Amino acid sequence: MGESVDKLTELQIDTIREISNIGMGNAATALSQMVSSAVNITVPRADIVDVADIALMMGGEEVPVAASYVQVVGEARGHLVLAYQTDDAHRLIELIAPGTPLDVMEDEMARSAIQEIGNILSSSFLRSLSDLTRLNLLPTVPAVAVDFAGSILTYIVASMYEITEQLVIVQTEFHIGSETINGLCVFVPEPGALQTILSSLGVGG
């Protein structure tokens, strides 16, 4: 669809990747405090992607995913979505809250766990972004959805389309003990917000 943003420089994209790494590192520390084993979160990919490709990054339009969604309020507004394929979501819940009913499709407890994980990860991600930029950034309480990847991700894209064209996609891997759990973090800055963030890091333009 050609809405990908090509105005960003390599330096700016590197900066986004770096702050995503730091943010996810902070989120991993927060998550480690909840589980007995150490959690590492790596960011194999941080990119500005074409909106049409977003569902494919979760394995296809009809792949069932569990997602949490927070709005970012404060000095730079945006939207933050964390999504996992349901199998990954179940393994994540089992590691973080052993004994919780696992089926995110059926169990309110499992959805609450996804909401709480979303809350911890979003808050710590934004806290580290706040520290780096000295901007005040806060998440709202997460909303949760379990549905087709295409339905959830295009909903975010469509909701934002009228106000912005910039999507920052961060692919994440959680390493907990010997397990690797894949997730997707989508940050959608509102107009001007990405520039505000980059400027405060000295790479505005």
Add this chain to the structure above:
Amino acid sequence: MAELKIGKPGDRLQALGLGSCIGLVLVDKVTHVGGMVHVMLPHSSVSRDKKPTPAKFADTGVPLLLEEVMRAGAIRSRLIVKLAGGAEMFSFAGQNAPKLAVGTRNAEAVREHLKELNLRIDREDCGGTHGRTFEVDLDTLRFTVKVVGRGEVEL
């Protein structure tokens, strides 16, 4: 997303993983020639593209679909009209309620443009908070809506 497809008997038309988007099908009930458009937003005026993709928006996608199915040989008075989608995928409690409601506005816009074209809706499955895969088999004219965890139902 933002696609328009025309088909004939032997073809299947599908829109995978609709969230707030709408899948709209117009098909000639005699010849089974038809088409599907997958619209993402209500109005093309919001586009920042110099040449917006018409199938992406309800105001341009609905008339375009009618034009294309008629060009393919469908007769207007014999058209079956069915649509699905238009959900709000996340519900926020209280003050966080999104003011955007893009799914609801998409469904309203598609209905409005169908009405302007004097096309009567036969069946629709819109709204709610769940995604849908919408499909029609042009051999049998069987329309189905698939929902995560609930399987497939005929529309």
